[in-house]
């Protein structure tokens with residue numbers, strides 16, 4: 001697709017950029033999204049059946065089957081050209097804050113150094129009793145519901161479930177960087193989950209330009225400056241390639 005020359009100019013002179021990403025960023029790595037396809041997670045299950053503390057309390061084995069499946073899929077997946085392009089942007093622009101709703105770790109594997117994991121990380125094992133993140137030696141993975149070797153409590157994945165608070169440091173960084181950035185790229189998110197879905201309006205209200213990269217319309221398409229309709233793995237590398245050398 002032909003990218004707007006204004007966006008290329010804005011990105012070329014940006015001193016600070018925020019990227020908000022969602023499951024669509026990892027779709028080309030083969031990882032299922034949540035809401036936008038026939039094989040999406042929430043097409044098969046209801047969020048409240050799997051991604052809530054109540055679900056974990058009532059059927060931790062079902063929840064863990066889902067997270068073990070997702071851990072395996074994420075480990076087998078590879079960063080795609082969109083992840084690599086974001087790592088290149090981080091190298092080229094003075095200040096880049098990548099806020100992701102994804103929990104798959106693919107941005108870090110693509111070489112991105114500073115990732116704000118707004119919804120946590122799939123690979124963290126957390127004691128459900130005291131909330132401590134556990135080292136592998138402290139986790140008994142032999143049962144479908146892993147146990148904390150220190151206290152025997154059930155172990156949970158270190159992700160943020162519906163009804164749980166976003167980690168305070170992630171909230172603080174994401175909102176403060178969004179309110180001061182020159183621009184924001186919103187990549188591969190349906191923008192349906194709060195409070196992540198308010199970051200684009202925070203940036204826009206503070207005077208930043210906002211560009212959305214998505215294969216389909218979303219809840220925020222009507223309120224961003226640039227709508228780039230296409231796959232992240234195609235558009236992001238193209239955008240990076242158009243930046244002048246030396247930035």
Ligand code: BV8
Nearest residue numbers: 022023024033034035101162163188189190193194231232
């Ligand atoms: C909180 C767990 C308060 C981790 C997830 C009623 C109205 C409004 C809000 C609420 C409400 N009731 C409750 C709420 C709040 C709730 C919420 O927003 N609910 C929604 C569903 C209505 N939010 C919360 O509960 C949050 N916490 O508010 O706390 C609080 C404060 C203090 C104290 C206590 C509590 C917590 C939200 C986190 C929930 N956890 N997942 C995991 O297992 O992964 S959310 C889940 O959705 C994932 O994390 C995912 O990242 C996130 C967002 O989805 P997307 O990433 O956007 O994925 P989706 O499939 O939807 O879209 C994919 C997009 O990609 C599509 O647009 C598609 O077109 C596009 N695409 C596809 N392929 C490509 C592509 N784009 C580009 N290229 C491609 N190739």
